[in-house]
Each structure stands twice: as structure tokens, then as C-alpha cells.
Amino acid sequence: MNLLESPPQTGGPTIWEEMRARGVSRRDFIKFCTWMSAYLGLEASGVADVVKALEKKRRLPVVWLHFQECTCCSESFIRSSHPIVADILLDKVSLDYTETLQAAAGFQAEECLHRTMKERRGEYLLMVEGSVPMADEGIYCVIGGRTALDIVQEAADGAKAVVAWGNCACAGCVQAAKPNPTRATPIHKVITGKPIINVQGCPPIGEVMAGVVVHLLAFDRIPQLDALGRPKAFYSRRVHDTCYRRPYYDAGLFVESFDDENARRGFCLYKMGCRGPTTYNSCGVMRWNNGVSYPIQSGHGCIGCSEAGFWDNGPFYQRLASFPGFGIETTADQIGLAVGAATIAGAAAHAVLTNVRKQHEIGEHPGESASLAPPPAVAEPDDQAKE
Amino acid sequence: MTPEASPAALSPAAAAPVFKRVYVWELPVRLYHWLNALCVLVLIVTGLLIAHPPAITSASEASFSYWFGVNRFIHFATAYVFVFNFAFRIYWGFVGNQFSDWRNFLPLRRAQFRQVRAVLRVDVLQTTNKPIDAVGHNALAYFTYFAMFLVFLFQVVSGFAMYASMSQAWFPQLFRWAVPLFGGDYGLRQWHYMAMWFFIVFTIVHVYLVFYHDYVEGHGVMSSMVGGWKFVHPGTLKGNGRSWFPLSPKPPRNDVKPPPR
Numbered sequence: 001m002n003l004l005e006s007p008p009q010t011g012g013p014t015i016w017e018e019m020r021a022r023g024v025s026r027r028d029f030i031k032f033c034t035w036m037s038a039y040l041g042l043e044a045s046g047v048a049d050v051v052k053a054l055e056k057k058r059r060l061p062v063v064w065l066h067f068q069e070c071t072c073c074s075e076s077f078i079r080s081s082h083p084i085v086a087d088i089l090l091d092k093v094s095l096d097y098t099e100t101l102q103a104a105a106g107f108q109a110e111e112c113l114h115r116t117m118k119e120r121r122g123e124y125l126l127m128v129e130g131s132v133p134m135a136d137e138g139i140y141c142v143i144g145g146r147t148a149l150d151i152v153q154e155a156a157d158g159a160k161a162v163v164a165w166g167n168c169a170c171a172g173c174v175q176a177a178k179p180n181p182t183r184a185t186p187i188h189k190v191i192t193g194k195p196i197i198n199v200q201g202c203p204p205i206g207e208v209m210a211g212v213v214v215h216l217l218a219f220d221r222i223p224q225l226d227a228l229g230r231p232k233a234f235y236s237r238r239v240h241d242t243c244y245r246r247p248y249y250d251a252g253l254f255v256e257s258f259d260d261e262n263a264r265r266g267f268c269l270y271k272m273g274c275r276g277p278t279t280y281n282s283c284g285v286m287r288w289n290n291g292v293s294y295p296i297q298s299g300h301g302c303i304g305c306s307e308a309g310f311w312d313n314g315p316f317y318q319r320l321a322s323f324p325g326f327g328i329e330t331t332a333d334q335i336g337l338a339v340g341a342a343t344i345a346g347a348a349a350h351a352v353l354t355n356v357r358k359q360h361e362i363g364e365h366p367g368e369s370a371s372l373a374p375p376p377a378v379a380e381p382d383d384q385a386k387e
Numbered sequence: 388m389t390p391e392a393s394p395a396a397l398s399p400a401a402a403a404p405v406f407k408r409v410y411v412w413e414l415p416v417r418l419y420h421w422l423n424a425l426c427v428l429v430l431i432v433t434g435l436l437i438a439h440p441p442a443i444t445s446a447s448e449a450s451f452s453y454w455f456g457v458n459r460f461i462h463f464a465t466a467y468v469f470v471f472n473f474a475f476r477i478y479w480g481f482v483g484n485q486f487s488d489w490r491n492f493l494p495l496r497r498a499q500f501r502q503v504r505a506v507l508r509v510d511v512l513q514t515t516n517k518p519i520d521a522v523g524h525n526a527l528a529y530f531t532y533f534a535m536f537l538v539f540l541f542q543v544v545s546g547f548a549m550y551a552s553m554s555q556a557w558f559p560q561l562f563r564w565a566v567p568l569f570g571g572d573y574g575l576r577q578w579h580y581m582a583m584w585f586f587i588v589f590t591i592v593h594v595y596l597v598f599y600h601d602y603v604e605g606h607g608v609m610s611s612m613v614g615g616w617k618f619v620h621p622g623t624l625k626g627n628g629r630s631w632f633p634l635s636p637k638p639p640r641n642d643v644k645p646p647p648r
Contacts, residue, residue, distance in 0.1 A: 171570075227567045238552060238572075252455030256442050271440065278572035280552075307571040320438065321577055332577065333438075336584030343588050347595040350511075357513040358603055 015217070016055040029054075039211040039286070040223075041233045053218035060217055061116055061124035063155055064098035067141050067148040068175050068184050069130030072203040073166040074100050079289070080206025096124070099143070110144055117158050125216065126159035128152060131168045131175060132190050133182035140182040149190060161195045161222060162187060163212065170198040170229070171308035178312055188229060195222045198229035200281070202305035207286050208234045228308070230280065239302050240276035242284030245269065263299065273317040274301030281306040406618035409522055411486050412611055419476045420612055426469040427586055433462040434583055463550060467558075470543050473536075486523030492533040502526035510599070518604065522619055528596075538585050545569075545579040 013021065019029055033050040042050070066074075096116035097109065104112055116124055130148075133140035138147035156162055164187040167173035175184040188196045199212055212231055215223045223231040240246065248254070248268035255263040255272050270277070276284075279302050283294040295302055301317070304310040313321045320331045355362075412420075436458050445452075480489030494500065506527040508515050519525050524532065547558070548565035549572055569575040601609040611617045 227563060228571065236552075241553075247449035250456035251449040251452040252440050252443055252458075253445060253449055253452070254440060254442070261444065265446070271442075275573065278549075278576055280572075304571075304573060307573055309570050309574070313573050313577075320580065321573070323577075323581070332581045332584065336581070336587065339584060339588055340591065343591045347591060351595070351599070353513055354599060354603060358516060361516050362603055 012058050014054070014056055014058055018059070019054075036211060036214045039207055039233070040215055050214065050218045054214075057217060061096055061120040062127055063096055063113060063116055063124055063159070064127045065129070065152060065155060066099045067128065067130030067132055067152070067168075068182070069166065069168045069173075071100055071129065073129045073168075073209070074098075076203035076206045077165075077209045078206075080210050096120075113155075117155060121158040122160060124159055125161055125163060126152075126155050126194075127163040127165060128169045128187050129165045131172045131184040131186055133175075134185045134190075135181065135183035152187065152190060156191045156194050159194060161197065161216070162191060163197045163199060163216075164188065164229075165199050165209065166204055167200060167202040167305060167308075167310070170200050173202055174311050176311075177309075196229055197222060197225065197231060200228075200230050200235060200306035202310075204306070205234075205282060205286050205288065208282055226280070230306075234282045235280040235306065237280065237282070237285075238277060239279045239281050239283050239296070242282070243276055243296055244284070245296060258299070266299075269296060269299075269301040271319055272301045273315065273319050275304030275307070275310070275313070275316075276302040279304040279307050405621070406606075407621045408616050409619050410615055411484075411523055411617045412615045413479075413483055413487065414615065415475070415479050416483060416487050417612055417615060419472055419479065422472050423469070423476075426465050426472065427590070429465045430462060430469060431583060431586060433458050433465070434580075437462060438580060466543070466546055466550070469539075470547075473539050473543070477536075491523065491526075491529045492536070494530055494533075499526040499529070503530065518620075520620070522617065535589060538582055538589075542579065542582050542586075545575050545582070549575050549579065 016029060020026075030047075030051065033054065034047050037044075037047045037050050040046070040050075064074075097113040099109070102109060102112070130141075132138070132148045132152055134149065138149045141148040143151060164170045168175070168184075169187045172180070172184045172186050175182060176186070188198065197212060199209055201208070208231075211234065212223065215221075215231070215233075223233060226232050226235055228235075240249070243249075245266060245268045248266070249270055253262065253265075253267045255267045255269050257263070258272065268274070274296065276296065283302070284296070287294045287297070303316045304313065307313075315322065318331070320333065323330050323332055323335055437455075440455060477489070479487055480492070485491075491499075502519065502521065503526045505517070505519055506525045509517060509519055510525075521528075523529075544562050544565050547562040551559040551563045551566075552572070554560075566572060566575060569578060597609055600606065605618070607616065607618045
């Protein structure tokens with residue numbers, strides 16, 4: 001999907017030139033490229049492509065919008081472990097508009113946004129953090145007198161591609177949990193006709209965000225996406241598949257409660273409601289905070305924050321979610337057992353009824369009940385005529 | 388010993404009409420049935436173990452044991468047997484006798500709905516004792532089996548869609564499209580698990596009704612899934628549009644096949 005054709009290389013320093021001007025050594029630059037290539041899942045020869053791209057390409061104009069969100073995606077991004085990662089977005093791409101980090105305010109900020117949208121039309125990347133409220137004509141998120149829906153649709157119109165950061169922009173996250181009072185809506189449902197990359201997680205891992213940006217910079221192309229629009233390089237494996245506690249799962253050794261002996265031994269957290277088996281993310285591989293740890297390593301199950309609707313799949317400490325429409329704590333098992341018991345009771349009652357109502361039908365000798373039956377052709381002679 | 392002779396000899400009412408032997412369930416249908424029953428049993432047991440693994444307190448190394456992995460393997464392997472067995476049954480609906488014909492399962496004809504109403508009156512509400520002259524299943528049972536096939540299909544799709552991310556094989560990949568429909572693997576697992584309860588409830592009702600029909604009608608329903616033969620009133624075989632649904636041009640094979648002895 002080569003949707004991101006390179007803009008004409010007219011003037012201005014390339015990314016590498018800018019880095020060098022800021023004192024980044026060639027060695028650090030190559031290290032960074034190697035590191036990013038590894039995250040992107042490229043083969044060793046792919047490093048050269050990344051190096052070449054960053055040497056030749058100019059800064060990428062970016063508009064970063066914030067709607068219904070908590071800014072944890074931005075926080076995650078600027079705390080990604082490698083210093084160049086923060087640089088790459090904050091300096092190397094031209095971050096023309098972002099409410100959180102820009103110095104400009106008010107009219108200046110709006111002016112800046114509109115200038116980028118006009119002058120770099122068809123070139124800039126739109127990055128969105130947060131969902132868009134649709135209830136009551138979108139009044140629950142208004143910036144500069146305009147609704148989020150209005151802003152995002154205008155900004156998306158001239159964008160090359162859209163990156164949806166985090167669960168809010170990809171699936172609505174907590175504000176879209178039932179009953180979703182503001183009708184918080186993910187970006188892919190309000191924008192059509194543009195390639196959209198869902199970078200899932202609450203927040204996404206900083207290195208994953210950087211990896212997506214580098215991919216877009218280096219290859220001018222949307223990365224391979226899964227069926228839910230997430231880059232396959234980071235979201236093709238379940239947390240479960242890369243979990244260091246997986247051997248305990250296969251051995252059937254589980255933590256039964258958070259304070260038991262098995263928890264101390266570091267057994268699998270499956271029975272504590274861990275969502276690892278149904279969650280696609282890179283936590284088990286990249287981990288968080290400079291690779292220090294991730295929830296399961298810290299003794300807590302995965303809550304599935306990179307999956308749509310994870311707030312509604314609760315409680316988090318229960319392996320089977322409560323079932324929609326049956327009260328807060330009712331699981332499939334309770335419903336199934338109730339229906340099963342009712343079925344058995346119904347069958348028993350029916351058996352009693354049968355013995356009462358059909359006692360003359362049930363013969364002790366073969367042929368008896370048949371002898372009571374009038375031939376069917378006689379019973380309903382009009383049947384044949386109707387056919 | 389002819390099949391006509393024996394009931395009459397035993398019956399106190401010697402003049403009563405006798406039962407006739409009809410070959411209803413062909414061998415492939417019977418094999419399908421029992422293989423399917425075995426698969427469902429194995430899938431329910433292994434599936435419940437996956438959902439609720441027993442608590443094991445052990446200080447041993449994880450590498451000494453793999454029982455949960457084996458359990459999951461059995462579940463997945465049985466799923467393959469289940470799905471191809473199911474596919475075979477659908478095929479047999481096109482080539483088998485008229486009792487296993489696919490058209491019986493679809494609610495297409497008025498006569499079928501008439502029989503559904505009759506079954507509700509006779510067998511469920513028991514407001515009348517007029518017998519239902521069905522040789523294969525009755526119409527309500529056929530529709531129920533059709534609904535069951537839809538649940539089979541759902542279970543196959545949802546199961547293999549979840550399995551696709553753990554497998555390199557092409558077959559599970561065919562079902563990947565189902566994941567977004569449920570918002571992700573979690574929703575898929577939830578509904579896959581819920582549908583398992585359908586199988587349990589279905590089995591309770593199914594086994595009960597087999598006992599019921601065998602007990603009340605004496606057609607030999609219970610043994611028909613072993614030997615293939617049912618014992619029916621000769622009047623039932625006249626083909627009056629209610630007995631069975633003679634949709635296939637083939638004549639009913641009542642006593643065409645000689646008794647084995």
C-alpha cells in the first residue's frame with residue numbers, strides 16, 4: 001500500500017543533517033536505526049534502508065490532535081527509553097500543532113494548524129489521541145469553539161494518513177465503556193477514505209509509537225496491519241505467546257489467589273483473570289520503562305488494554321467476564337448452570353406428565369400403541385389434497 | 388422370522404396392525420452421529436478444563452509437566468475431527484436417503500409447519516394423543532437439528548478464529564475474519580464458551596427425548612441409531628405428505644434391504 005508518496009525533496013536539511021547539527025554522532029545515529037529496524041521486525045539488511053531513508057528525507061509535517069483522552073499516549077511517547085525517539089517526533093518531524101507541547105496558544109495555535117493544513121496539504125500526517133464524542137452534536141469536546149468531529153474531519157481531509165494513538169482513538173477506551181454517555185467514537189468510525197493506523201494500548205508502548213513513526217518516515221508506506229488495523233510488527237502476537245510465565249500455563253500451574261504460595265513461585269496468572277491469552281501487544285517483548293518490567297512481570301495479570309472494549313470485559317480479576325445483560329457479576333457459567341438445571345427440571349416434569357397423560361398409549365407389548373392409532377391417511381385425508 | 392410375524396405373535400390383540408421394519412439411518416449417518424457425540428463430549432470436557440483448570444499446588448519445575456498443553460492439543464485435534472465430520476454430514480444430506488436429505492432440515496413447506504404444530508400438541512403439551520407419523524425425525528426435530536447445525540457452524544468459526552493466531556496451518560486462517568466481528572479474541576472466547584452451554588442443554592433434551600419417544604411410541608428410536616432400523620405402522624408408509632417428506636425421487640427403502648438374518 002504505497003499511499004504515502006514522498007513529498008518533493010525541495011530544500012531544507014534532511015533528518016540526518018538535523019541530527020548531526022544537534023550533535024548526534026554517526027555511531028548513535030546508526031545505533032538508533034539498527035534498534036528501530038529490530039523493533040520493526042526488519043531483516044539485518046533492512047537497517048541500511050532505514051539509514052538511507054533518514055539520511056535523505058526531510059522532516060515530516062505532523063498535526064497531533066487531542067480529544068477525549070488523558071494524554072497518557074503523549075506521556076508514554078516522550079518517556080520512551082532512547083533519547084532520539086523523543087527527538088524524532090519533537091524535532092525531526094515537524095510537529096506543527098499539538099495542544100500539549102506547543103508554545104503557541106489561542107489564535108497563534110489555530111493559525112499554525114491552518115497554515116500546515118493549507119500549505120502542506122496532502123503531505124502531513126494526522127495523529128489523533130482520544131475519541132470523538134458524537135452525542136448531542138459533539139458538544140462534549142469542543143476546542144476553539146469547534147467540535148472534535150468538525151476538527152478531525154477537516155484535518156483528515158488533507159492528511160496523507162491518520163495515526164490513531166491509543167485505545168481512545170482506536171476503540172474509545174474508558175469513555176466508550178457502557179453506557180458511553182457521550183457516545184465516544186473511535187477515529188476509524190468518523191473518518192473514511194484515509195489509511196488509518198491503530199496504535200493500540202492504554203497507552204501504547206513508547207517504542208511502538210516511535211517504531212510506527214520511523215516506519216512511516218523510512219518507507220513512506222503504511223505498515224502491514226492486522227484485521228483490526230494494528231501494525232502487525234507490534235500486534236501480531238498475543239501477550240500470552242511472549243510471556244515468560246507461559247511454561248507454567250502449559251504445565252497447568254496457576255496462581256489461585258494473589259497471596260498464595262503459587263503467586264510467590266511466579267506461576268501463571270491465567271486464573272486471576274489475566275487477559276494475556278486474548279490480547280495482542282508487545283509488552284512481553286519490549287516491556288515498559290526502558291524494558292524494566294511489564295504488568296505480568298510485576299505480578300498482576302494483563303488487563304487487555306490494547307483490545308477494543310476491554311473496560312466492558314470486566315471484572316479484571318475474573319477469567320470469564322460477566323455476561324452482558326445479566327447483572328454485574330453473572331458469568332456464562334452461572335447462566336449455563338441455571339439453564340441446564342431448568343432443562344433437567346423441565347424434562348423431569350415432562351416425564352411425569354407423559355406417564356399421566358399417555359398411560360393408555362404406552363403399551364407393554366409391541367404393536368399395542370400402534371393398534372390404537374388410526375391410519376394417518378384416514379386421520380387427515382385433506383393432507384394430500386393440500387400438497 | 389419376518390419382521391411382520393413377530394409383533395403380531397406377541398401382541399394380545401392378534402388382529403392389530405403390525406409394525407414394519409424400515410431402514411432409516413444409513414451406516415454413514417450412524418457413524419457420523421456417534422463420532423459427533425464422542426467429539427462433543429471430548430470438546431466439552433477439555434473445554435471446561437481450559438476454562439476452569441483445577442488448582443494444583445506443586446513445587447515442581449514447569450518443565451516437568453505439560454498436561455494443560457496436552458489438554459489444549461486434544462481440544463484442537465478433536466475440533467478438526469468434529470469439523471470434517473460435520474462437513475461429511477452436510478455432504479451426506481445431498482447423497483443419502485430421504486430421511487437424511489438436506490431439504491428436511493430447512494423450513495420450506497407448509498406440511499412441515501403443520502407437523503411442527505402437531506408435535507407441539509402431541510409431545511410437548513400433550514393435549515392429544517394422535518400419533519405423529521414421522522419415520523425419520525419429526526419436522527420440529529429436523530428444524531431443531533438445523534438450528535444445532537448453525538450452532539456447530541458458530542462454534543467452528545469462533546473456535547478456529549481464536550486458534551488462527553496459534554497456528555501456521557491454512558485451515559484456521561480461513562476464519563480470521565470472525566475476530567473483528569466480535570471486537571477481538573476476548574469477545575470470541577466469551578461467546579464460544581457460552582455456546583458450549585448450548586451443547587450441554589441440547590444433550591440433556593436430546594437424550595431425554597430419545598427415551599421419551601422410545602418409551603411412548605415403541606418405534607425403536609433408541610436402537611435405530613445403532614442398527615439403522617425403525618419399526619413403524621404400515622399406514623405411515625403410504626406417503627400422505629405428513630409421514631416424511633418425500634422430496635427425493637428415491638422410494639422409501641422399507642424392507643428393500645432384507646433383514647440381516
